[in-house]
Amino acid sequence: xxxxxxxxxxxxxSAPVSGGRRVPKTCVVCVHGAGRDRRTFLRHAAALHRxxxxxxxxxxxxxxxxxxxxxxxxxxxxxxxxxxxxxxxxRQELHAEHIILLGTSAGASSxxxxxxxxxxxxxxxxxxxxxxxxxxxxxxxxxxxxSFPVRCIIAENPLARPEELFLFHxxxxxxxxxxxxxxxxxxxxxxxxxxxxxxxxxxxxxxEPAGKPSSRWRQIxxxxxxxxxxxxxxxxxxxxxxxxxxxxxxFVMHGTGDEIVPVDHGMRIFAAANEPRQLWLxxxxxxxxxxxxxxxxxxxxxxxxxxxxxxxxERAEANASSPNVHxxxx
Numbered sequence: 166x167x168x169x170x171x172x173x174x175x176x177x178x179s180a181p182v183s184g185g186r187r188v189p190k191t192c193v194v195c196v197h198g199a200g201r202d203r204r205t206f207l208r209h210a211a212a213l214h215r216x217x218x219x220x221x222x223x224x225x226x227x228x229x230x231x232x233x234x235x236x237x238x239x240x241x242x243x244x245x246x247x248x249x250x251x252x253x254x255x256r257q258e259l260h261a262e263h264i265i266l267l268g269t270s271a272g273a274s275s276x277x278x279x280x281x282x283x284x285x286x287x288x289x290x291x292x293x294x295x296x297x298x299x300x301x302x303x304x305x306x307x308x309x310x311x312s313f314p315v316r317c318i319i320a321e322n323p324l325a326r327p328e329e330l331f332l333f334h335x336x337x338x339x340x341x342x343x344x345x346x347x348x349x350x351x352x353x354x355x356x357x358x359x360x361x362x363x364x365x366x367x368x369x370x371x372x373e374p375a376g377k378p379s380s381r382w383r384q385i386x387x388x389x390x391x392x393x394x395x396x397x398x399x400x401x402x403x404x405x406x407x408x409x410x411x412x413x414x415x416f417v418m419h420g421t422g423d424e425i426v427p428v429d430h431g432m433r434i435f436a437a438a439n440e441p442r443q444l445w446l447x448x449x450x451x452x453x454x455x456x457x458x459x460x461x462x463x464x465x466x467x468x469x470x471x472x473x474x475x476x477x478x479e480r481a482e483a484n485a486s487s488p489n490v491h492x493x494x495x
Contacts, residue, residue, distance in 0.1 A: 191316075191475065192219040192261035194251045198270030198322075198453060199238040202229030205269065209456055212464040218265070218471070221255050223247075225272070240327035241275035242402050248279035249294055256296040256314060263478070265471055266318045269453050270426060273320035274327075274404040277415075277434070281407035283313045317414040317474035319467060322423055322452055325430040326403030333427065405430075408438045414474040416443045416467070420450025420458075441477070443470055 193213055195206035203222035210220055224231035225244045238244070248266065255261040268276035283291065288311075295311035324330045401407055408415070415438045419431030428446065435444045445466055447455045456463045 190219065190259075190261050191217075191263040191265065191471075192221055192255045192259055193265045193267050193471075194221045194248070194255055195223075196244075196248055196251070196266065196268035196272035196276055197225065197228070198268075198272045199240065200228070201270075204229075205272075205453070206267070209267075212456075212460070213467075216468050216471075219259060219261065221251060221259065223251055223254075225275070238271060240271045240324065240330075240402070241278045241404065242327075244271070244275040245278035245282050248275050249282070252279075252314060253294040253296065256294070263316045263475055264314055265474075266315050267321075267467075268319070268323070269321040271324060273323035276318050277320060277323065277404040277408055277411065278401070280313060280315065280318060280413065281401070281410045284410065313413060315413055316478050317416065317471060318411070319416045319418070319470065320404075320431070320434065321418045321455055322420065322426050323404055323417065323431055323434055324426045325405035325433050328402075330426060330430070405434050405437050408434055412439055414441045414443075414470070414477065415439075416445070416470045418445045418447065418455055418463075418466075420447045420452065420455055422449040423452045425452035441474075 195203070195209070197203060197205040202224050206220070206222050210222075213220060225238075225247045226232070227237055248268075252264055252266075255264050266276040266280070268274070286294075291311045295314040415435075417431050417435040417438070419426075419428045421428050432444070432446075435442060447459055447462075450458045
């Protein structure tokens with residue numbers, strides 16, 4: 166995989182908001198959803214910035230002012246590399262010591278897929294992304310491999326699996342034109358096959374670019390391997406499938422009134438996640454509208470989670486640097 170940190174204006178159009186800073190410097194990387202752009206988080210900016218967090222707002226590939234191939238969104242499969250590039254930019258260009266990922270909808274899933282992808286990257290690429298902050302080296306987890314340089318992830322209205330979301334809306338759309346009692350086995354089978362086509366496209370894109378086969382014979386083998394993973398449900402395209410691999414604090418937020426990504430998506434991701442984790446089901450909140458409907462509570466919950474995650478990380482680092490010192494919980 167070739168990862169380029171192309172976040173300067175005119176490419177990914179990053180727009181960091183700087184000002185008052187928490188010590189040490191903390192940057193919240195905001196990841197918008199499918200069909201939107203970095204302006205999604207402008208309404209959240211003041212709430213986060215008054216708590217002395219720097220913000221990084223950027224456009225994902227195929228969105229806003231960013232570049233792309235004109236093929237549209239991949240619901241996180243390709244966008245996870247944009248998230249990793251944004252993390253690298255925050256570390257190397259903004260000199261952020263602590264990074265928080267805040268994503269909404271497909272952007273939330275992109276954050277989770279990026280975190281799970283970390284351990285699949287080679288150590289050299291991990292080093293390039295983690296970089297080093299002023300006067301220090303990236304934290305290492307084992308050997309010379311840097312640990313994931315993100316303190317916590319906040320996922321608002323995340324989708325569990327893209328093919329399930331596609332099926333949900335396909336069925337919903339068909340019910341507007343066909344009576345409910347016409348929903349029979351043949352119709353369900355057709356919808357399932359269509360969803361597998363979408364999933365195959367995403368799974369094929371998930372093949373590491375540097376490892377894509379060049380010869381025709383290897384391409385055939387890769388095609389067969391991808392098809393078998395799709396049919397057996399063993400792809401890495403869904404956040405719910407990879408979240409057990411993530412070991413940083415996770416805060417899942419979902420509106421119970423979400424008609425775009427049903428609330429059970431967020432609940433299933435939370436159920437599959439490791440501790441420490443937190444769940445907030447906002448009553449009757451619509452898709453990506455938790456802040457609009459619960460501004461005070463959103464700010465309070467998010468800031469509290471960030472601060473607890475930062476404190477937890479600092480205690481863990483202190484204990485790691487002083488292995489003979491033991492502290493008792495008060």
